[in-house]
Amino acid sequence: MTTQPSAKSIPPLTERDDDQHAVGGGLSGFDASAEAIYVAPNWKLVWWRFRKHRLAVFSGVVTLIIVTIALVPGFFSTQPPEQIDSLRTFIPPQRIHFFGPDGFGPYVYDITGQRNPTTLMMEWVPDESKPIPLGFFVRGYDYEILGLIPTNIHLIGVSDPAIISPVHFLGTDRLGRDQWSRLMYGTQVSLSIGLVAVILSIFLGVLLGGISGYFGGWIDMIIQRLIELLQSLPPIPIWMALTAAMPRDWTVEQVYFAITIILSLIGWTTMGREVRGRFLALREEDFVTAAELIGCSKPRIIFRHMVPTFMSHIIAASTLAIPVMIINETFLSFLGLGLRPPAISWGVLLQEAQNLQSVATAPWLLLPGLAVVITVLALNILGDGLRDAADPYS
Amino acid sequence: MLQYIIKRLLLLPFLLFIFSVIAFALIQAPPGDFVTSYIAELAAGGSAVEQAQIDALREQYGLDQPMTVQYVKWITRILQGDLGVSLDWKKPNAELIGERLALTLLLGLFTFIFTWAVAIPIGIYSATHQYSALDYFFTIFNYFGIATPTFMTALVVMWLAFKYFGVSVTGLFSPEYIDAPWSWAKFMDLLSHIWFPMVILGLDGTARLARVMRANLLDELKKPYMEMARAKGMSEWRLVMKYPVRLALNPLISTIGWYLPLLFSGSVIVATVLNLPTIGPLLLRALITQDMFLAGIIILIYCGLAIIGTLISDILLAWIDPRIRMEES
Numbered sequence: 001m002t003t004q005p006s007a008k009s010i011p012p013l014t015e016r017d018d019d020q021h022a023v024g025g026g027l028s029g030f031d032a033s034a035e036a037i038y039v040a041p042n043w044k045l046v047w048w049r050f051r052k053h054r055l056a057v058f059s060g061v062v063t064l065i066i067v068t069i070a071l072v073p074g075f076f077s078t079q080p081p082e083q084i085d086s087l088r089t090f091i092p093p094q095r096i097h098f099f100g101p102d103g104f105g106p107y108v109y110d111i112t113g114q115r116n117p118t119t120l121m122m123e124w125v126p127d128e129s130k131p132i133p134l135g136f137f138v139r140g141y142d143y144e145i146l147g148l149i150p151t152n153i154h155l156i157g158v159s160d161p162a163i164i165s166p167v168h169f170l171g172t173d174r175l176g177r178d179q180w181s182r183l184m185y186g187t188q189v190s191l192s193i194g195l196v197a198v199i200l201s202i203f204l205g206v207l208l209g210g211i212s213g214y215f216g217g218w219i220d221m222i223i224q225r226l227i228e229l230l231q232s233l234p235p236i237p238i239w240m241a242l243t244a245a246m247p248r249d250w251t252v253e254q255v256y257f258a259i260t261i262i263l264s265l266i267g268w269t270t271m272g273r274e275v276r277g278r279f280l281a282l283r284e285e286d287f288v289t290a291a292e293l294i295g296c297s298k299p300r301i302i303f304r305h306m307v308p309t310f311m312s313h314i315i316a317a318s319t320l321a322i323p324v325m326i327i328n329e330t331f332l333s334f335l336g337l338g339l340r341p342p343a344i345s346w347g348v349l350l351q352e353a354q355n356l357q358s359v360a361t362a363p364w365l366l367l368p369g370l371a372v373v374i375t376v377l378a379l380n381i382l383g384d385g386l387r388d389a390a391d392p393y394s
Numbered sequence: 395m396l397q398y399i400i401k402r403l404l405l406l407p408f409l410l411f412i413f414s415v416i417a418f419a420l421i422q423a424p425p426g427d428f429v430t431s432y433i434a435e436l437a438a439g440g441s442a443v444e445q446a447q448i449d450a451l452r453e454q455y456g457l458d459q460p461m462t463v464q465y466v467k468w469i470t471r472i473l474q475g476d477l478g479v480s481l482d483w484k485k486p487n488a489e490l491i492g493e494r495l496a497l498t499l500l501l502g503l504f505t506f507i508f509t510w511a512v513a514i515p516i517g518i519y520s521a522t523h524q525y526s527a528l529d530y531f532f533t534i535f536n537y538f539g540i541a542t543p544t545f546m547t548a549l550v551v552m553w554l555a556f557k558y559f560g561v562s563v564t565g566l567f568s569p570e571y572i573d574a575p576w577s578w579a580k581f582m583d584l585l586s587h588i589w590f591p592m593v594i595l596g597l598d599g600t601a602r603l604a605r606v607m608r609a610n611l612l613d614e615l616k617k618p619y620m621e622m623a624r625a626k627g628m629s630e631w632r633l634v635m636k637y638p639v640r641l642a643l644n645p646l647i648s649t650i651g652w653y654l655p656l657l658f659s660g661s662v663i664v665a666t667v668l669n670l671p672t673i674g675p676l677l678l679r680a681l682i683t684q685d686m687f688l689a690g691i692i693i694l695i696y697c698g699l700a701i702i703g704t705l706i707s708d709i710l711l712a713w714i715d716p717r718i719r720m721e722e723s
Contacts, residue, residue, distance in 0.1 A: 229409075229412065231652070232409070232651075232652075232700055232701065232704055233413070233416065233697065233700065234655050234656070234658070234659035234693075234696040234697060234699070234700045235659070236656075236659045236660055236662055236663075237659050237662070237677060237692070237693050237696045238416075238420070238693070240662065240677065240678065240681055241420040241421070241423070241681060241689060241693055242420065242423070244424070244681035244682065244684075244689075245420070245423035245424045247424075323541070327543050330543055331543055331545060331663050334545060334663070335662075335663065335666060335678060336682065337678075337681065337682075350545075350546075353549060354667070355667075356552055356553065356556060356562065356564065359549055359552070359553045360553065360556055360557070363553060363557075366546070366549060366550060366553070369542075369543070369546040369549070369550075372541075372542075372543060372546065373538070373541050373542050373546070376540075376541040376542075377537055377538070377541040380537065380540060380541060381537065
């Protein structure tokens with residue numbers, strides 16, 4: 001969290017090449033502008049270094065977009081995600097055309113369905129005589145922003161209220177539900193599961209890892225053996241068994257939290273090791289010894305001097321842990337052991353594409369997988385960038 | 395060395411005990427005991443169950459006794475080689491698991507060899523040709539390999555193979571060999587099918603391993619002993635293979651400990667999608683139908699494989715890296 005707000009509060013640098021010195025870590029120039037490095041707080045150094053990694057910055061932007069979708073999925077979708085239309089099943093994705101006969105103006109062609117006389121399957125073809133104009137910030141179905149503010153404005157949708165046929169950017173599934181809107185809502189669930197599971201892992205990891213590294217001795221021994229034991233368990237079968245043990249009559253919310261707990265039960269061990277290692281390494285650092293010598297209290301040393309130093313490491317490690325959690329939730333739900341309908345997550349969406357037959361009928365059902373790949377890629381590259389930047393003195 | 399191995403081996407029974415307790419706790423976790431679900435299943439099938447029979451079943455598994463007694467009964471039966479009968483398949487568990495376990499191990503080992511055979515050359519190339527076009531290509535490939543869930547790769551490739559070549563790549567055998575007894579022809583048939591799940595399953599590991607190898611080797615290549623050897627006129631190729639590669643491999647050996655078990659247990663998802671006759675899909679079905687004794691045994695097997703994986707990596711590491719040997723003794 002330290003890097004994000006810093007984006008808006010870059011220090012007023014007098015010279016443009018100032019950060020070049022800072023990032024390079026070189027002591028080549030002792031001119032006045034380079035002094036900024038010596039007085040800059042840790043998070044500023046991290047930010048200057050992170051900025052250099054263009055791909056990571058780009059991934060950060062992609063992550064922000066995904067987070068925005070997760071916050072207000074209703075704004076980005078075109079239909080209520082549960083809306084069933086038995087007459088409009090397995091519609092392939094409708095292509096968006098950006099330039100019409102009269103300049104820029106996105107539109108899609110309406111589709112008409114015919115039943116194939118031999119296979120009895122509906123076959124959908126675009127009807128080029130009926131373009132449906134699309135508009136931005138159009139009024140559609142009612143939803144609530146963050147469950148608080150009721151509204152009906154959507155980012156994109158059919159701009160002419162007279163046209164009633166809905167548009168499906170990513171097609172529809174076997175019940176005629178709009179895949180695009182479901183993907184938007186799935187983003188909320190999948191991303192937040194990853195986040196909540198990682199927050200739980202951090203809590204457990206920082207608590208137990210901190211205790212382990214701070215007290216040492218037999219407490220350290222026990223916690224380390226516990227971590228080793230948990231890490232040597234095969235995670236996938238254990239998760240499967242635990243999720244399968246969830247009572248069938250649990251509500252969506254109960255299952256949701258149970259899954260985050262199950263995922264973080266093994267996930268905290270990595271974080272615990274990381275925190276303990278940092279604690280042990282920092283205890284030997286000069287600035288900690290200095291703080292001890294001038295008589296700082298223990299809590300002050302820990303929270304004022306040690307925690308801010310490894311905070312960036314924790315953030316980097318958790319950024320790298322979120323995609324792992326997302327993939328784990330996806331595969332559990334995909335196998336039918338994780339979230340269950342009516343909950344919507346990427347795993348639940350991919351369950352529709354579980355076998356060759358459904359994939360062959362409607363390949364677009366695999367598209368939620370692309371969302372998984374993009375999100376995981378963005379978070380991994382962002383995490384790598386943060387990790388490299390986390391140690392600005394190296 | 396021997397002392398070190400014996401030390402590790404002595405830990406085994408203790409670990410196995412803890413894992414068996416965990417596996418037992420897991421199969422006890424679902425609400426109701428398994429006899430309840432068995433009776434429910436029989437009743438759903440239309441056959442009435444006599445109270446005497448229910449009591450006999452409960453007696454046999456010690457279900458009316460405290461947990462500790464139940465655990466002791468359960469583990470004793472397993473240790474005596476009696477794996478029980480699957481209520482779902484109506485077959486002995488041992489028979490169900492037997493061949494599938496062998497195939498799981500085979501697939502895991504094949505994937506493991508594939509991963510190392512591909513990842514290490516890629517890692518060496520990327521490190522020695524840092525920032526070359528191929529290095530960038532491999533880096534991108536690695537990122538995608540890690541980001542794509544294995545079942546996604548399996549689904550996409552399966553679909554493409556079906557769409558463009560009209561072939562179904564599922565299963566490990568051709569239809570005529572599925573129920574056939576083992577023969578040379580069946581084995582060859584297996585080999586002609588196993589490469590596909592092997593590649594799918596190994597992609598993610600290959601990507602990770604290549605990345606680690608590249609990073610390790612890059613660290614080594616910067617060290618002064620490289621300059622020294624070059625100054626003495628050693629050929630670049632021999633130099634790289636003889637010193638830095640060997641050193642860079644050390645940290646990789648320690649990954650065997652978690653990677654090998656992950657291959658065995660991680661294949662659950664891919665095996666389900668590709669419909670492979672391994673123990674993964676068996677576990678999934680057992681968990682869904684609440685066939686908890688079968689599930690418990692499979693989880694125990696996975697735990698056992700995890701222990702063996704760790705053991706192998708510990709021994710290999712001690713064998714390769716003298717520093718670890720010395721430290722222990």
